[in-house]
Amino acid sequence: MSDRLWTRIAASGGIFYVVLTLLGNNVLGSGGDGPDMTATRSQIGAYVGTHPPTALSWAALYIELLGILAFVFFLGSLWSVLRRAEGEHGPFSAMAFGAGLVSVGVKIASLPAAIAALYRAHEGMDPQLAAALLDMNGVSFVLTWAIDAVLLAATAVVVLRTGALPSWLGWIAAVLSPALLVGVAFATSLGFLPYVLYTTLWIVATSIVLIRRAGEPQLGETARPAGEPVPVR
Template sequence: MDVRSGSAVGAPPVVDDGRRARTWDLVAAAAGLLLIAFFVASFFTPGTPSAENAGDVIASELTADRSGHQFSLFLGFLADVAFLVFLAGVWSRLRRGEGPGGMFAGLFAIAGAAFAALLMVSEGFYVALVQAAATDAVDSGEALDPSAFPPLAVLNDWAGSAVVPAGVAMFLGAAGAVLATRALPAWLGWLAALTAVVLLVSLAGVFEDPSEDGVLGIAGFIGFLLFLVWVLAASVALLLKAGRGPETAR
């Protein structure tokens, strides 16, 4: 049984027998696996309309399968919740290894929160598109002018692209914490470092023509795949090594 002093002056000591740490690891692992499941399920939903289409074309695409787009948004919101729980759980594990004053675990948590927030901003623009094109909105005269749909689609795309800097910082934090403390297997630290580098290279892709599938765009796609692989691998590692200290989590 591990007895630690309280965080505040005069506070009673905190008794931790490892059960709480094991529970948080298992919760984080379950959240990460759910995140992957929600993402796979989103493959079977309609994609967001292309910003290159005319406003009336975008509106017709949305109204043709409104329920599909709403389900896609619902999966996205569930994935946001799962990601935030996963983020908190991994941060808890990294902090246990690095200590309360550790910078890398803090960077992982802060950048991960920014990553999730920017994703939700993108989803907010998607909600605006879907709701504005709804049949009842058209009938009541509350629908947007068709010329407003392409700008909303562009904002949806670029808000999503803005997650890349946060992703770079998040994986730098994960790499530093894992490699310094071995709170997770060391190879997960190197995989996080590789993901950060690939995402950093893809940052220059914002200057590419969106209609062209250049090398930097491919780097962004690879970085996104590495992100998913890291979440899956970290979830499995947490599941298998739940509650175990850094010295045995190799």
């Protein structure tokens, strides 16, 4: 396969991430039907005790995991574009890539707690323990908002300084980044917030732009000295 095709496959990771995680978590999995972080211990214990894992729930979990792994491909594609635009020694493209990888790590690390709660539910489980395990999963999800805020902020800096991607993607990222940080502080009272959904839409839009631009020379890539940012047009 050509290099351009491989580049497009990597860039499509953002779309696969959103589609597979939504399919695994919200369509096939329990998704929003499960208790949130405001639920009491008795409510969580009752939910865990009456929702033993099934073949479908394990399949949903596996699909969600594949989606999270697909995000790594998207991060590699995004980092490649940002790095070429910012220059070899630019810090912000590395920040975006690093924050994305940390977010992936936290997402994967949050799964065992929820799996343990559901896997052992049929044997009987203390409601306090069940609540602690599911809360670990929920808190980890909220923490990824702060990490994703760094990803968005670093991307916005490079995009708005260099024109590596359309400026509207940069401005949206610049707005979503502080919104996600604020959302962390109010997660337990407000729950799921719209700008979390907007972030997933930003990922899809960025993925589409990266796919369409795969194999094309970047703005000013051949004319600028190595390490010098591309001037904003």
